Amino acid sequence: MQKELFKQLETPCIVIDMAIAEKNAARMQAAADACHCRLRPHIKTHKMPLFARMQLAYGANGITCAKVSEAEVMADGGADDIFIAYPMVGDFRIKRAMELTKRVKRLILAVDSMEGAVLLNEAAMAAGLILEVRLEVDTGAKRTGVLRTQAAWLAKQIYGLSNLNLTGIYTFKSLVYHDEATTDKHLAGREEGDMMEQISNEVREAGVPIEDVSAGSTPTGLEVAKTGKVNEIRPGTYLFNDYMLCREGAAKPEDIAVRLYATVVSVPCKEYAVIDGGTKTFPMDILLDTPPYYYPGYALVEGNDDLQLRRMNEEHGIITSIKGDTGLRVGDKITLIPIHVCTAINMQNQVYLYDGENLKQERVAARGRLV
Amino acid sequence: MQKELFKQLETPCIVIDMAIAEKNAARMQAAADACHCRLRPHIKTHKMPLFARMQLAYGANGITCAKVSEAEVMADGGADDIFIAYPMVGDFRIKRAMELTKRVKRLILAVDSMEGAVLLNEAAMAAGLILEVRLEVDTGAKRTGVLRTQAAWLAKQIYGLSNLNLTGIYTFKSLVYHDEATTDKHLAGREEGDMMEQISNEVREAGVPIEDVSAGSTPTGLEVAKTGKVNEIRPGTYLFNDYMLCREGAAKPEDIAVRLYATVVSVPCKEYAVIDGGTKTFPMDILLDTPPYYYPGYALVEGNDDLQLRRMNEEHGIITSIKGDTGLRVGDKITLIPIHVCTAINMQNQVYLYDGENLKQERVAARGRLV
Numbered sequence: 001m002q003k004e005l006f007k008q009l010e011t012p013c014i015v016i017d018m019a020i021a022e023k024n025a026a027r028m029q030a031a032a033d034a035c036h037c038r039l040r041p042h043i044k045t046h047k048m049p050l051f052a053r054m055q056l057a058y059g060a061n062g063i064t065c066a067k068v069s070e071a072e073v074m075a076d077g078g079a080d081d082i083f084i085a086y087p088m089v090g091d092f093r094i095k096r097a098m099e100l101t102k103r104v105k106r107l108i109l110a111v112d113s114m115e116g117a118v119l120l121n122e123a124a125m126a127a128g129l130i131l132e133v134r135l136e137v138d139t140g141a142k143r144t145g146v147l148r149t150q151a152a153w154l155a156k157q158i159y160g161l162s163n164l165n166l167t168g169i170y171t172f173k174s175l176v177y178h179d180e181a182t183t184d185k186h187l188a189g190r191e192e193g194d195m196m197e198q199i200s201n202e203v204r205e206a207g208v209p210i211e212d213v214s215a216g217s218t219p220t221g222l223e224v225a226k227t228g229k230v231n232e233i234r235p236g237t238y239l240f241n242d243y244m245l246c247r248e249g250a251a252k253p254e255d256i257a258v259r260l261y262a263t264v265v266s267v268p269c270k271e272y273a274v275i276d277g278g279t280k281t282f283p284m285d286i287l288l289d290t291p292p293y294y295y296p297g298y299a300l301v302e303g304n305d306d307l308q309l310r311r312m313n314e315e316h317g318i319i320t321s322i323k324g325d326t327g328l329r330v331g332d333k334i335t336l337i338p339i340h341v342c343t344a345i346n347m348q349n350q351v352y353l354y355d356g357e358n359l360k361q362e363r364v365a366a367r368g369r370l371v
Numbered sequence: 372m373q374k375e376l377f378k379q380l381e382t383p384c385i386v387i388d389m390a391i392a393e394k395n396a397a398r399m400q401a402a403a404d405a406c407h408c409r410l411r412p413h414i415k416t417h418k419m420p421l422f423a424r425m426q427l428a429y430g431a432n433g434i435t436c437a438k439v440s441e442a443e444v445m446a447d448g449g450a451d452d453i454f455i456a457y458p459m460v461g462d463f464r465i466k467r468a469m470e471l472t473k474r475v476k477r478l479i480l481a482v483d484s485m486e487g488a489v490l491l492n493e494a495a496m497a498a499g500l501i502l503e504v505r506l507e508v509d510t511g512a513k514r515t516g517v518l519r520t521q522a523a524w525l526a527k528q529i530y531g532l533s534n535l536n537l538t539g540i541y542t543f544k545s546l547v548y549h550d551e552a553t554t555d556k557h558l559a560g561r562e563e564g565d566m567m568e569q570i571s572n573e574v575r576e577a578g579v580p581i582e583d584v585s586a587g588s589t590p591t592g593l594e595v596a597k598t599g600k601v602n603e604i605r606p607g608t609y610l611f612n613d614y615m616l617c618r619e620g621a622a623k624p625e626d627i628a629v630r631l632y633a634t635v636v637s638v639p640c641k642e643y644a645v646i647d648g649g650t651k652t653f654p655m656d657i658l659l660d661t662p663p664y665y666y667p668g669y670a671l672v673e674g675n676d677d678l679q680l681r682r683m684n685e686e687h688g689i690i691t692s693i694k695g696d697t698g699l700r701v702g703d704k705i706t707l708i709p710i711h712v713c714t715a716i717n718m719q720n721q722v723y724l725y726d727g728e729n730l731k732q733e734r735v736a737a738r739g740r741l742v
Contacts, residue, residue: 010463010742044685066686086686087636089702090647092381112637115701143687144637144645265458266483266515274515276461280717281741284655285683312656314415314713315437315457316514330486331460342685346651349739368720368738370652371381 005359011263011333012277014344014351015359020257021239022054028222028238029058037225040064040083040214042236045342047366048351049077051239062106064234068096069369075104077365083108083214085170085234087136087144089116093371094123101129110170112136112146117158124163133158134168134212135203139195140176148195152202159208168212169200170234175219175248185250189223192216197229219250242341243300253337260299260336260344262317264328273319273328278312283343299336299344309336376730382634382704383648385715385722386730391628392610393425399593399609400429408596411435411454411585413607416713418737419722420448422610433477435605439467440740446475448736454479454585456541456605458507458515460487464742465494472500481541483507483517488529495534504529505539505583506574510566511547519566523573530579539583540571541605546590546619556621560594563587568600590621613712614671624708631670631707631715633688635699644690644699649683654714670707670715680707 001015009015032039041055042064052063052074062081065071071082081104088097088109101107111117111133124131135155138145146154151169158166173195175181177188192215200213216224216233218241225233237245240258245251260282262275282298288310301307301319307326311318319326319334328334338344345351346367352359372386380386403410412426413435423434423445433452436442442453452475459468459480472478482488482504495502506526509516517525522540529537544566546552548559563586571584587595587604589612596604611629612622631653633646653669659681668680672690678697682689690697690705699705709715716722717738723730 007462011461012741086647087645087701089636090382090634091378093634112639113701116636119702138639141684142639142643143684143689145639147639263461263464265460265487268483268509268513268516268518272513274458276457277741279654279656279714283650285650285685313512313514314656314717318514330458330484331490343650346685347739348741368718370383370648370719 001354005354006333008359009261009333009352011261012275012281013261014348015259015261015354016240016351017257018353018355020255021051024239024241024255024257025054025058028235029060031222032225032233033059035222035225035228037230038232040232040234041239042085042234043070043074043366045236045239045345047345047364048362049074049079049365050362052077052079055239061232064236067369067371068093068100069371070366071100071107072096073366073369075100080105082106083134085110085136087112087116088120091123094120096371098123098127098129098131101131106132108132108134108167110134110136111158111164112144114154114157117161117164121161121164130163130165132165132167134170134214135166137169137171137199139171139173139192140179141172141174145171148199151199152206155203155208155210156206166208166210168210168214169196169203170212170214171196172217173215173220174217183248185219185248186223189220190227192220192224193227193229196224218245219248237342240341243295243337243339256337258338258341258344259302260338262334262336264330264332264334267326267328267330270325271320273326275309275317275319275334276315278314278316280314281347282309282312282317283340283347285343286339295339299338302335302337372725376725377704379730380632380704380723382632383646383652384632385719386630386632386725387611387722388628389724389726391626392422395610395612395626395628396425396429399606400431402593403596403604404430406593406596406599408601409603411603411605412610413456413605414441414445414737416607416610416716418716418735419733420445420450420736421733423448423450426610432603435607438740438742439464439471440742441737442471442478443467444737444740446471451476453477454505456481456507458483458487459491462494465491467742469494469498469500472502477503479503479505479538481505481507482529482535483515485525485528488532488535492532492535501534501536503536503538505541505585506537508540508542508570510542510544510563511550512543512545516542519570522570523577526574526579526581527577537579537581539581539585540567540574541583541585542567543588544586544591545588554619556590556594556619560591561598563591563595564598564600567595589616590619608713611712614666614708614710627708629709629712629715630673631709633705633707635701635703635705638697638699638701641696642691644697646680646688646690646705647686649685649687651685652718653680653683653688654711654718656714657710666710670709673706673708
């Protein structure tokens with residue numbers, strides 16, 4: 001970045017390199033296209049309509065959200081084919097989803113239980129709506145999703161409900177292989193494809209004519225797509241990438257579109273310096289010291305292997321030096337690479353966009369949209 | 372809470388019980404008054420002008436902020452005596468602070484280094500302003516603050532700068548005793564008072580006639596005030612309290628003004644259930660399994676010792692059962708107590724205020740104000 005622009009940055013902040021983001025968007029789309037697999041990116045990573053529009057412009061078939069309140073923001077921003085890949089449970093949430101379905105071309109909701117499906121169906125009946133839904137299946141992540149053994153049975157039950165139109169199944173597995181964490185995206189991706197093929201066959205054999213079989217995260221998405229056993233993938237993080245994905249072999253350092261900037265505000269002694277961001281600026285969903293996900297700190301100090309951010313208070317980030325002397329001075333601006341970009345952006349109200357010549361601020365419009 | 376109101380809550384969300392917050396505000400003020408010690412609450416906990424006004428109405432002499440961008444929000448909300456207790460470093464930040472100083476009755480800035488003080492002084496000279504400052508001293512927290520041994524020397528240097536008016540010293544020590552973490556707030560608070568008395572004596576002996584000696588967190592604030600060795604304390608968390616403070620013996624469960632609410636969206640098996648909030652909803656600055664700060668999870672499930680929130684993804688909170696059966700059903704709403712309320716509120720764009728009869732939403736106006 002030009003020195004003049006660098007000086008302008010009000011820290012702590014995030015800067016997104018638009019050229020790298022565009023390249024990432026294009027590359028993932030081309031790779032999905034080459035597998036004849038649709039791409040429905042998850043907006044959780046960026047939470048900005050601008051980037052949803054970028055992904056759609058490159059050929060994405062629609063977008064994925066986690067929450068109805070995020071989907072509202074994306075619809076306001078021009079997205080009209082949205083999958084809310086999260087169990088649609090709760091009166092307040094269903095009500096908002098039914099409002100939203102009236103103003104987009106296609107809204108797909110998610111179910112993973114009979115209780116949830118029945119309540120959603122009742123709401124749809126009362127509103128006189130037919131809601132398109134997909135069934136989530138757990139393929140090893142052990143969070144939401146019906147157990148595999150019950151998927152075909154549940155699909156058949158849902159298929160019998162009057163106001164739900166079950167058109168597909170989906171899963172999130174990522175780097176899980178044989179129900180254990182792995183770092184081998186090829187193995188994990190192939191297993192994901194195999195599982196989804198088997199489950200979709202069982203569902204169809206149970207008499208439910210599903211069309212969409214959706215899988216895939218950033219580390220495993222293309223691997224699953226290559227199997228030809230799913231027809232849609234939903235990666236999100238690929239647009240910006242981060243240190244975590246590099247460690248997982250799913251991105252290269254030059255593909256990381258995002259940097260964090262911070263200012264050194266205090267250097268009480270040579271052993272440590274304090275930067276102007278802590279646990280209210282940097283995400284903490286990062287496992288330090290825990291193999292196999294070992295990270296050097298809550299963010300990586302770019303271009304300096306000696307400096308580490310391993311201790312934080314709310315507004316204090318303590319940078320230590322392995323060799324015992326940080327060399328930092330009060331007023332220095334430092335550049336950091338996020339370990340996990342999705343939760344890093346989630347801390348910010350706005351980010352800077354950098355187009356190679358200028359900086360401009362953009363609101364993270366769907367941040368904190370938790371409902 | 373009345374059942375009808377409980378049903379209205381759009382989860383995941385935070386509800387603040389106004390009667391408890393008022394009681395906490397009144398109690399801390401009365402206790403500080405009894406010690407003839409001024410109270411300048413830190414707004415980091417609530418980040419809402421409404422609560423700053425409440426604290427001022429109970430008799431606080433002003434408020435404390437960490438960032439200039441937070442102080443701007445508080446000034447917009449009516450606060451006119453603000454201490455930004457954070458090294459005022461960075462052109463962009465100094466510029467905003469100088470703008471702010473023109474529109475409040477009193478703005479106190481912080482310095483902890485000669486480099487920082489010189490730059491601040493130069494900016495003040497260029498703008499034709501005299502800026503009131505306090506010197507931060509490290510009394511064991513090992514983050515910002517000049518080392519104790521250098522405090523008097525640095526105070527004297529700063530006192531010699533033309534456009535800075537050095538009126539006090541301050542520290543943040545909290546539960547540190549002899550530079551180690553402790554759980555004994557009495558010991559830690561007494562040491563804090565002793566240290567600040569000694570440092571202020573040294574500063575005065577160096578010829579710097581400081582007026583304000585400010586210390587104290589929620590766990591140690593009143594203990595320091597009782598020593599009579601400081602004339603101001605800056606607690607923040609006392610307004611709402613949390614599980615952490617209860618463990619530290621600094622609050623009682625009935626003093627916790629804040630609850631988190633979440634909806635069970637998925638129960639794939641009896642061993643676990645999934646709630647609609649994860650690392651983008653609950654803070655993670657919580658040490659699990661690390662004595663002496665052992666917490667049962669990322670939040671405490673109220674009224675059920677068997678359930679634990681110990682695993683999260685971005686939008687998934689996995690509730691497990693010690694006895695092996697959560698007993699939860701899809702659609703259940705559960706109540707949680709935050710471990711650390713400051714970072715919990717920081718995740719939310721808005722919170723519900725509950726006055727015993729009604730719920731009303733309030734924007735967390737200073738959330739994400741990181742500069």
